[in-house]
Structure formats: C-alpha cells, structure tokens
Amino acid sequence: MDNGTFDLTHKKTGKTYSGLHVFADREEIGDLYDHHEFAVPDERRSSGSSKGWQLHEKSEERVVFKHEISWSLPDKAGDKVRSVYEKAVTIVTYATLHAGIDRLDLMTELDNVCEDHMLRVAFETGIRADAVHAYDHFNVVSRAVAKTGAEWRDNPFQEFVDVSDGETGLCLSSIGLPAYEAIQGANGIELQLTLVRSAGKIGPAAGANYPAPGGQSPGSHRFEYALIPHEGDWLQGNCASRAADYRNRMLLAADSLHGGTQPSSSAAITFVSGGDAATPVLSCLKRSEVGDDWIVRLWNPGKGSDIRLNSVSSGARFQRTRLDESAFAEESAESNINYRVTGGDLLTVRVSMKEPPRG
Structure with a gap:
C-alpha cells in the first residue's frame, strides 16, 4: 500500500x-x-x-x-x-x-x-x-x-x-x-x-x-x-x-550433472509422532563429540507422543543418550527406535551410519 x-x-x-x-x-x-x-x-x-x-x-x-x-x-x-x-x-x-x-x-x-x-x-x-x-x-x-x-x-x-x-x-x-x-x-x-x-x-x-x-x-x-x-x-x-x-536455513552447494545410484529425493533419518500428536521439533543435528556418529535431539512441544526414528541406510543404528551424549547402560543400539516422549521433554539419540560388516 x-x-x-x-x-x-x-x-x-x-x-x-x-x-x-x-x-x-x-x-x-x-x-x-x-x-x-x-x-x-x-x-x-x-x-x-x-x-x-x-x-x-x-x-x-x-x-x-x-x-x-x-x-x-x-x-x-x-x-x-x-x-x-x-x-x-x-x-x-x-x-x-x-x-x-x-x-x-x-x-x-x-x-x-x-x-x-x-x-x-x-x-x-x-x-x-x-x-x-x-x-x-x-x-x-x-x-x-x-x-x-x-x-x-x-x-x-x-x-x-x-x-x-x-x-x-x-x-x-x-x-x-x-x-x-x-x-x-x-x-x-x-x-x-x-x-x-x-x-x-x-x-x-x-x-x-x-x-x-x-x-x-x-x-x-x-x-x-x-x-x-x-x-x-x-x-x-x-x-x-x-x-x-x-x-535454521540449509546451506546448498551446486555440482555438475552426473550419474548416481541415489533417488532424486530421500532422507537419511526420518522421525514421526503417533496419532494426532504435535510434530516433534528438531532442535539439534550435529557430529558427536566422540567418534564419527551423529547426534539428533528432538523436543516434543505438545502432549505425550510416540516418536519413531528410522533410516534409509541399512547400516544405521540408533541409541538414546543423555544430553552430554553418554549412553544409558540399559539402552542398546537398534536399527530403529520408538520412544514415548512426554510433553515438553527432549529425546537425544546417537545415530551411527556405518555399514555393517560383510561376510
């Protein structure tokens, strides 16, 4: 106007x-x-x-x-x-x-x-x-x-x-x-x-x-x-x-046209909430302080929700951790993970993208 x-x-x-x-x-x-x-x-x-x-x-x-x-x-x-x-x-x-x-x-x-x-x-x-x-x-x-x-x-x-x-x-x-x-x-x-x-x-x-x-x-x-x-x-x-x-804007890099085996669109890690619960918020995605893994942290802004993580990579493993990235003794690394997260709580997960050994 x-x-x-x-x-x-x-x-x-x-x-x-x-x-x-x-x-x-x-x-x-x-x-x-x-x-x-x-x-x-x-x-x-x-x-x-x-x-x-x-x-x-x-x-x-x-x-x-x-x-x-x-x-x-x-x-x-x-x-x-x-x-x-x-x-x-x-x-x-x-x-x-x-x-x-x-x-x-x-x-x-x-x-x-x-x-x-x-x-x-x-x-x-x-x-x-x-x-x-x-x-x-x-x-x-x-x-x-x-x-x-x-x-x-x-x-x-x-x-x-x-x-x-x-x-x-x-x-x-x-x-x-x-x-x-x-x-x-x-x-x-x-x-x-x-x-x-x-x-x-x-x-x-x-x-x-x-x-x-x-x-x-x-x-x-x-x-x-x-x-x-x-x-x-x-x-x-x-x-x-x-x-x-x-x-939190994505940084993009241009490359020349070339062949490849990956699909035109994909997701290394996906997470969903159950039922009509609020979508979890990705508050952190970073390299782990120790090793070559990734740390994913989600925040649940709504009420209690089942949050499930999975990956297109057959070698991916998920393990719930504390905020300092230390693992819980009773938690083992799994190929997918499903947790009940109450309203306002955080879920921190270590993600290993290494391929499993062959033979």
Missing part, C-alpha cells in the same frame, strides 16, 4: 491480515538497563512517509517486493521533550515469498542516525485474545497483552511469538531480535517487534551512570524476521517447527 503497510492473505484459511508492517518510534530517556519514556509518550508512526511497494525480483523460486521510506525523526531527546531538529532516516524493506513455503520473509535495512529513541515494527493482527504465546528455552509461555498507551515494555522470546484466537493465528519469528510486546488495540492485538533501542548512558544499575555512546547503536543495521499465518493455535499451526525452519 502507499502508506507502507501491506495486506497478507493466508490462502489455506482465507484469512486476510490488513495494515501490517508500520514502524513506530518513541523517545528513550532510560539507560542500557531500562527503557523509560516521558509521562506522555511522543510516538511517531511511519504511515504516510512511503514511496510504495515495488516488484524487485521475480522467478520460479521466489518473488521479492521492495519498499523504501524516508522518515524524519528527532535528532535526540532531553529529559522532557524530543529535539525539534530532525534527521532523515531511510528504511528499506524486502518482502520475499518462496515457492511452496507458507511464510513471508522480511528484511529491513536502515542507518541509525538518531539518538535517544526506540524503534519498533508493528503488525496489526486484527485478532482478539487476552494473551499471546512465546517460545522460551524448550517451553512456550502464555503472556498477557499490554494496554494501549502504557510505557513500552519488552518481553523476551526465542524462535517465535504467536497471536491466535484458536481458529486462525499469525506467528512472528526473527533472527537475532529477542524482544517483542503485544498491545491491545481497538481492532485487536498489535504485535510489535523491537528493532533498535538507542540509549547513551550505562545506568545506575551498573553502579555508575557513565556515558555510553556505543549504546546509541549508530550506523547501518539489517533485521530479518518472518510472518507465518496458520490454522488453529500455535500448537495446531506447528509454529515451533516452522519457525525453526526459518531460523
């Missing part, structure tokens, strides 16, 4: 989320430890400062749109007012849709030339609920929604934060951005992701309120985040796995 926002339609549910992606900025009169504002916050919004969205790239694999705004923000802030002198801040955003992936990837670039401010990007979900759900250390916590007009307060999250009314939902994931706030607006919950917090002093919590120019976060920044629309709540929408797919 001309005001810099966009509408996102989830084709599977027919749900449209309107007026997404507005930048919001307030003064920062706190320090590196705590954010503080004026008694009446001076909030600026980017609507009306846009040059509009333009098609940037199009191919069979993806389509990319580009959006740019030139936005005037106060140069700095005093104890009671923001400066009347303003500087132009150019913000460029790329929105990418990948073929076959039910997700919108966003990347925003800006040069932070202002001080004493806090910048967020806001998503008006249109969903009415009393709480949102955020992932935090192998757990999903429910947090209440803040009231409109209150002082901004960052809440921590990892992997994702989700807004849902139980029928449809909008999940937000990010790379390297761990702070959000959900605010109750006139049209439902507005989800805000913190991009920059510029503060110029350390704060009394450190024992001395010394100046800290680096805390203003000057210079060029690049932010990456994604929107994942879904059915149901965060568990039914498989938000944990889909956010993990976004945050």
Whole structure:
C-alpha cells in the first residue's frame, strides 16, 4: 500500500491480515538497563512517509517486493521533550515469498542516525485474545497483552511469538531480535517487534551512570524476521517447527550433472509422532563429540507422543543418550527406535551410519 503497510492473505484459511508492517518510534530517556519514556509518550508512526511497494525480483523460486521510506525523526531527546531538529532516516524493506513455503520473509535495512529513541515494527493482527504465546528455552509461555498507551515494555522470546484466537493465528519469528510486546488495540492485538533501542548512558544499575555512546547503536543495521499465518493455535499451526525452519536455513552447494545410484529425493533419518500428536521439533543435528556418529535431539512441544526414528541406510543404528551424549547402560543400539516422549521433554539419540560388516 502507499502508506507502507501491506495486506497478507493466508490462502489455506482465507484469512486476510490488513495494515501490517508500520514502524513506530518513541523517545528513550532510560539507560542500557531500562527503557523509560516521558509521562506522555511522543510516538511517531511511519504511515504516510512511503514511496510504495515495488516488484524487485521475480522467478520460479521466489518473488521479492521492495519498499523504501524516508522518515524524519528527532535528532535526540532531553529529559522532557524530543529535539525539534530532525534527521532523515531511510528504511528499506524486502518482502520475499518462496515457492511452496507458507511464510513471508522480511528484511529491513536502515542507518541509525538518531539518538535517544526506540524503534519498533508493528503488525496489526486484527485478532482478539487476552494473551499471546512465546517460545522460551524448550517451553512456550502464555503472556498477557499490554494496554494501549502504557510505557513500552519488552518481553523476551526465542524462535517465535504467536497471536491466535484458536481458529486462525499469525506467528512472528526473527533472527537475532529477542524482544517483542503485544498491545491491545481497538481492532485487536498489535504485535510489535523491537528493532533498535538507542540509549547513551550505562545506568545506575551498573553502579555508575557513565556515558555510553556505543549504546546509541549508530550506523547501518539489517533485521530479518518472518510472518507465518496458520490454522488453529500455535500448537495446531506447528509454529515451533516452522519457525525453526526459518531460523535454521540449509546451506546448498551446486555440482555438475552426473550419474548416481541415489533417488532424486530421500532422507537419511526420518522421525514421526503417533496419532494426532504435535510434530516433534528438531532442535539439534550435529557430529558427536566422540567418534564419527551423529547426534539428533528432538523436543516434543505438545502432549505425550510416540516418536519413531528410522533410516534409509541399512547400516544405521540408533541409541538414546543423555544430553552430554553418554549412553544409558540399559539402552542398546537398534536399527530403529520408538520412544514415548512426554510433553515438553527432549529425546537425544546417537545415530551411527556405518555399514555393517560383510561376510
């Protein structure tokens, strides 16, 4: 849209989320430890400062749109007012849709030339609920929604934060951005992701309120985040796995065309959950600390589930281990493995891919 926002339609549910992606900025009169504002916050919004969205790239694999705004923000802030002198801040955003992936990837670039401010990007979900759900250390916590007009307060999250009314939902994931706030607006919950917090002093919590120019976060920044629309709540929408797919991207290497014996697509290791249980989340795939085996760690975000692992390799062997990769005395290596994993629990398995001896 001309005001810099966009509408996102989830084709599977027919749900449209309107007026997404507005930048919001307030003064920062706190320090590196705590954010503080004026008694009446001076909030600026980017609507009306846009040059509009333009098609940037199009191919069979993806389509990319580009959006740019030139936005005037106060140069700095005093104890009671923001400066009347303003500087132009150019913000460029790329929105990418990948073929076959039910997700919108966003990347925003800006040069932070202002001080004493806090910048967020806001998503008006249109969903009415009393709480949102955020992932935090192998757990999903429910947090209440803040009231409109209150002082901004960052809440921590990892992997994702989700807004849902139980029928449809909008999940937000990010790379390297761990702070959000959900605010109750006139049209439902507005989800805000913190991009920059510029503060110029350390704060009394450190024992001395010394100046800290680096805390203003000057210079060029690049932010990456994604929107994942879904059915149901965060568990039914498989938000944990889909956010993990976004945050942990595969590295690809091109090779010349050549013959081979392997199928065009396959999986060295597969895992499934029984019944209608939630899909287990792959939280770790790495080489073992000792030997040449692989370590696979799964997290069950839902209720109890039977998780079964198998491999296309006839020589593969699975053995359940502790987190430090030491084996349980009663556990032997098997060609496949089936375990009952309760809700919230982890399953760590050592995978040996060696072919069995012949003859």
